[in-house]
Structures are given as C-alpha cells and as structure tokens.
Amino acid sequence: MARQVWQSERRLTAIGRTTLSVPARQAVTDLQITPTTTVLDYGCGRGGDVRGLEGMAVPAVGWDPFYQPDGRVQPADVVLLTYVLNIIEDPSERRATLRQAWDLAGSLLVVSTRLTWERTKVRGDEYADGLLTSRNTFQHLFSPSELRGFVQEVTGVRCVAAAPGIIYAFKDDSSRLGYLARRILPSAQWLSSNDSASAIAAVVDHAERRGRLPRLEEMPQQMAEILGHVQPPDLQRLVRRTAEPAKVDAGARRSTLDTLLFLAVELFNGRGPFSSLPLSVQLDVRAFFSSYVEACRRADRLLLKLRDDAYVLGAMQASAAGKVTGTALYVHRRAVLRLPTVLRLYEHCAAVAAGRPADWSIVKLCHQGRAASWMDYPDFDRDPHPQLSSSYSVDLRTLEPVYSSYVDAPDRPVLHRKHEFLAPDDPDAAKYRRLSRAEMQAGLYANPHLIGTATGWQAELQRCERELRGHRLIRRPVA
Numbered sequence: 411m412a413r414q415v416w417q418s419e420r421r422l423t424a425i426g427r428t429t430l431s432v433p434a435r436q437a438v439t440d441l442q443i444t445p446t447t448t449v450l451d452y453g454c455g456r457g458g459d460v461r462g463l464e465g466m467a468v469p470a471v472g473w474d475p476f477y478q479p480d481g482r483v484q485p486a487d488v489v490l491l492t493y494v495l496n497i498i499e500d501p502s503e504r505r506a507t508l509r510q511a512w513d514l515a516g517s518l519l520v521v522s523t524r525l526t527w528e529r530t531k532v533r534g535d536e537y538a539d540g541l542l543t544s545r546n547t548f549q550h551l552f553s554p555s556e557l558r559g560f561v562q563e564v565t566g567v568r569c570v571a572a573a574p575g576i577i578y579a580f581k582d583d584s585s586r587l588g589y590l591a592r593r594i595l596p597s598a599q600w601l602s603s604n605d606s607a608s609a610i611a612a613v614v615d616h617a618e619r620r621g622r623l624p625r626l627e628e629m630p631q632q633m634a635e636i637l638g639h640v641q642p643p644d645l646q647r648l649v650r651r652t653a654e655p656a657k658v659d660a661g662a663r664r665s666t667l668d669t670l671l672f673l674a675v676e677l678f679n680g681r682g683p684f685s686s687l688p689l690s691v692q693l694d695v696r697a698f699f700s701s702y703v704e705a706c707r708r709a710d711r712l713l714l715k716l717r718d719d720a721y722v723l724g725a726m727q728a729s730a731a732g733k734v735t736g737t738a739l740y741v742h743r744r745a746v747l748r749l750p751t752v753l754r755l756y757e758h759c760a761a762v763a764a765g766r767p768a769d770w771s772i773v774k775l776c777h778q779g780r781a782a783s784w785m786d787y788p789d790f791d792r793d794p795h796p797q798l799s800s801s802y803s804v805d806l807r808t809l810e811p812v813y814s815s816y817v818d819a820p821d822r823p824v825l826h827r828k829h830e831f832l833a834p835d836d837p838d839a840a841k842y843r844r845l846s847r848a849e850m851q852a853g854l855y856a857n858p859h860l861i862g863t864a865t866g867w868q869a870e871l872q873r874c875e876r877e878l879r880g881h882r883l884i885r886r887p888v889a
C-alpha cells in the first residue's frame with residue numbers, strides 16, 4: 411500500500427506498549443481472542459499488542475501504514491482497530507479505514523478510540539472536527555454513543571459495548587449471542603469427574619442446579635467421553651432416582667428467569683433466529699418453555715416492564731439486596747445476582763449499550779427515569795467509609811454515557827452504612843451493620859447533609875469525639 415501524505419504527524423501517536431492494550435486485554439478476557447483465533451492488528455503502531463498476543467501463543471499479525479507498511483494485510487478471525495480512528499483527520503478516511511478493517515474480520519471487529527472525557531488530557535487547538543496538538547498530532551475524541559453509532563452505521567450490524575469506548579462488531583448473530591450468553595448467564599459449573607460414578611454425580615449436580623439434564627455436547631470433554639456409552643434414557647433414570655426434586659425445581663425456576671433475562675437483553679440488542687442461540691440456551695428454551703415464540707413473548711413482556719415506573723420501583727423495594735432511596739436503588743457488585751430479574755435486565759441493557767467499566771463496586775439504578783451508574787470505591791472492603799474514585803453513568807433513553815473522576819477532587823464523596831448495599835447474608839454484612847449501629851448511637855448520622863464528603867464526615871467524627879479503628883468506632887482519646 412502506498413504511503414499517503416497525512417495532514418498530521420500520525421506516527422507520533424503510536425506509543426510503545428509493554429503490556430497488552432486495554433481493548434486487546436478485554437478481547438482476551440472475553441475469550442474472543444484465544445490461541446485458536448487468528449488476529450490482525452490493523453494500524454498496529456509499534457506492534458506491542460502483536461508481540462503480547464504472540465507471547466500468549468495467539469497467531470497474530472500486524473499492519474501499519476507507517477510502522478509495518480510491509481506487514482500482511484490478510485483476513486483474520488478477529489481484527490483489532492485500536493486508537494486509530496481518533497487520529498485520522500479526514501472523516502471520509504476514518505469511514506474507509508473502519509470499512510477496510512470490517513471487511514478483513516472473519517468473526518469479530520474490535521474498535522476502540524479515545525473518548526470525549528479525556529479532553530482535559532489533550533491540549534491543542536481546534537482543527538476540523540477535532541484538535542491539533544503542539545506536536546501536530548490530531549485527535550477526534552469520540553463520545554461513546556457516537557463511536558457505537560459510527561461502527562453500527564459502517565458495519566451495518568448491531569454492536570455491543572464490551573467496555574466504555576470498546577465496541578465489538580460481530581460478523582454473525584451466533585457469535586454475538588454466544589458472547590452475550592457468556593456475559594449474562596452464569597457459566598455451567600461441573601464437579602470434577604474421572605470415573606463413571608463421579609461423572610454421574612456431576613450430571614446430578616448439574617440437573618439440580620440448572621433444572622434439566624445436560625446434553626453430551628454441553629459437558630466437559632473428559633466427562634462426555636466417560637458417559638458416551640450410557641444411553642440417554644438410562645442416564646435420565648439414574649438422575650431421576652438420585653437428584654433432589656426440590657433442588658431440580660428451584661434450578662428450573664432459576665434457569666427460566668435466566669433464559670428470560672437473556673432473551674430480553676437479546677431483544678434489546680437485536681434478536682436472532684433460534685438456531686443462532688448458543689446450544690445451552692436452545693436446550694433451556696426447549697426444557698422450560700412451550701416454544702421459542704412463547705419464551706420470546708415472555709421476554710418481551712419483561713423488557714416492557716422496564717418502562718413501568720411502578721413495577722420497577724416495586725421490584726426495587728422487594729429486592730433482597732441493595733438500598734432504595736427516593737430516586738434510585740444502590741447495590742454492591744457482589745449482590746447483583748440477587749436482584750429481581752427485571753433489575754438485572756435493567757443493568758445488562760445499560761451495560762450492553764454503554765459498556766460496563768472494569769472497575770466498579772456499586773451500581774445505581776434510577777427509578778425516577780432510567781439511568782445506570784457504576785461507581786468505583788476501590789477501598790470498599792478495607793475502608794469503613796470508602797471514597798468514590800469514579801462514576802460512569804448511562805441514560806437509557808439517550809444511551810449517552812458520562813464519566814466523572816473524583817481522584818483529584820479536593821473533597822470526595824464517602825459511603826456510609828455499607829451493609830445496606832450488600833445482601834443480608836454477605837459474610838461482611840454483620841461487621842458493617844455493627845459499625846453503622848455504633849455510629850448512629852454516637853450521633854454521627856444526626857446531620858446527614860454534612861456527612862456526604864470526606865471533610866464533612868471527619869468534622870462530624872470530631873464533633874462526636876469519635877474515631878475509627880478499622881471497622882470499630884472508638885472514643886477519641888483526650889489530648
């Protein structure tokens with residue numbers, strides 16, 4: 411490919427990487443990049459991701475118009491287009507580059523760019539639809555919804571936000587739905603098995619957990635080999651004799667709700683034909699619904715419920731975990747699986763549209779309006795009153811996310827009564843509850859308007875002559 415004359419110093423935007431970039435790491439964690447997938451890093455810069463992936467035995471190649479002009483531009487299962495679109499000054503070239511990368515992707519295109527909230531980190535003068543820095547490099551900072559919309563428009567497929575600013579565009583519905591299923595449904599857990607008896611015990615355990623017998627194709631290979639000779643009716647009889655009916659019923663109820671949750675997210679993200687669903691979901695639909703049509707109808711109703719204020723508020727008030735305020739429900743990451751299905755759907759729809767950040771501790775779901783925020787309190791477990799470090803919010807009506815960092819804020823918001831965000835049976839809940847009780851008795855919550863930030867909270871501790879030792883409140887020693 412002939413080198414073009416660029417209006418900016420694009421080559422200067424490429425940094426030397428010693429670890430995988432965030433989007434490449436995301437694709438690896440999401441099992442989209444494995445040693446069995448080929449990868450093309452399109453616009454690979456100095457090639458750090460290619461080397462990193464090769465180090466993980468992934469067959470990866472890179473091409474870059476400046477650094478690797480002779481690299482192989484060849485189709486690959488996964489194409490990475492990371493931090494390239496934002497440095498291209500010409501919108502029509504941006505579009506053409508995205509199109510070329512999409513054409514080369516066999517299964518998945520991963521696109522990432524720098525985002526609008528990095529504006530304070532990029533100094534430069536306005537130029538075309540971006541900024542020109544003093545080094546003559548160009549940056550068009552995308553808003554997350556602009557990026558998703560752009561990738562959807564050029565590829566013509568429904569995209570999923572894997573994380574803020576990281577978009578996945580899948581070539582076919584079954585790859586997209588397989589990815590969504592892994593994100594949404596609890597992964598099948600198998601007891602280890604190395605002989606017929608332990609393999610049958612593992613099948614019984616699966617039946618009790620999932621509410622149905624697994625098919626051979628769903629089992630780990632070793633187990634499938636051990637049980638390959640057992641006829642399905644014999645296996646059924648064996649399991650029926652051993653499994654506890656109450657557990658199987660509870661498993662079936664859980665799986666029915668999980669399937670509805672998945673199908674409702676699927677409707678939100680773009681529904682595919684039954685044959686494009688992952689095998690386990692197809693089997694769940696067959697086992698727990700009279701037909702796919704019936705399952706979809708119920709999932710559609712569930713999605714509709716998300717619009718019903720009274721229903722959503724009722725679900726929040728009935729939730730086994732989390733704290734409901736006048737505007738929203740707040741729940742800790744460890745307790746989200748305990749939320750009613752409609753609220754799990756709420757959180758998943760927001761995550762699929764905007765990307766769930768990697769680091770977060772509490773999610774806030776508004777019942778006045780529809781917006782989700784993932785808030786990060788990095789010291790939630792250690793600090794009795796952890797400070798907020800960042801918040802990433804998305805309004806479900808506009809799908810426009812907003813990111814706020816509090817790391818450099820002079821007075822950061824702090825959290826109180828930590829137990830309220832957890833499920834009541836969380837191992838730490840009792841300790842946190844004891845502390846909250848002691849704080850209340852000491853009068854520390856008498857002025858709620860004063861204790862929202864670290865400074866105000868410290869002042870109240872002083873006023874009440876108290877201090878904290880870990881999760882214990884003690885009287886401040888007299889000076």
Ligand SMILES: C[S@@+](CC[C@H](N)C(=O)[O-])C[C@H]1O[C@@H](n2cnc3c(N)ncnc32)[C@H](O)[C@@H]1O
Binds near residue numbers: 421431507
């Ligand atoms: C910010 S760097 C990103 C490099 C790499 N993807 C990474 O994340 O480390 C942008 C790269 O895009 C390359 N580039 C510029 N124009 C391009 C185009 N039209 N198509 C593909 N790559 C391009 C530049 O040479 C530069 O190396």
